[in-house]
Amino acid sequence: MTTPHVTRCTDRYFRRAIYGFDPDIVDFPEQALLTGIVQGYCPICLSLADDLHRDSPLRSCQHTAALLETLTLKEMWDNYGVVGDIIPFTADFPRADIHELISVDLLHQIIKGTFKDHIVDWVELYIKQVNEPAEAECILADIDRW
Ligand SMILES: [Zn+2]
Structure with missing residues (x-):
């Protein structure tokens, strides 16, 4: 996912390609599980569950990692809607943030x-x-x- 590979594309031309993940389309309970958020919270942004209309910063694996270093699991759950002991399957892949991959x-x-x-x-x-x-x-x- 970081090194280009020469690949024959469907138009028959050869190109250097770097592979990545496509958007993931799943229902909301699975979105919550995949992104490690509490049910009712947005898997994409940091809006509170009872105030989804407010503009909020986007969630990211980097933000979740920073929360893990500074807060307890209970504080993460209560204040950010994050289930801190769920590690998204994309955590070890480069250029793959599960919060960016979730699609409506x-x-x-x-x-x-x-x-x-x-x-x-x-x-x-x-x-x-x-x-x-x-x-x-x-x-x-x-x-x-x-
Ligand atoms: Zn949102």
Whole structure:
């Protein structure tokens, strides 16, 4: 991962290539496990679990290593959402920071997380608030039919 190797590319030309890891697309529980963060914290930045909207510095293996040298495991867990005794599999590879390799899981985090868990619930609540109960059930049944 540091020394170039002459490789024949798909366009049939030979090039010197340095190999690395591709982004890792996994669901959130596996992201937490791979990056060594506490469930509910962001695997990419240092936002607090209850304040994910604030701009925060990005996580890095270098930052986690600095925390390991100065804090206890409990302080890392409580203050930074880091599980200090989990070592990411990328720790011994050059140019491979697991926090940079994690990619958004479109199915679970965007479609299910945003659409199903928030928008559908909000629309259902809205329909129940602006209609009589029997009418709301009729509308929701009609929506479910589709
Ligand atoms: Zn984040």
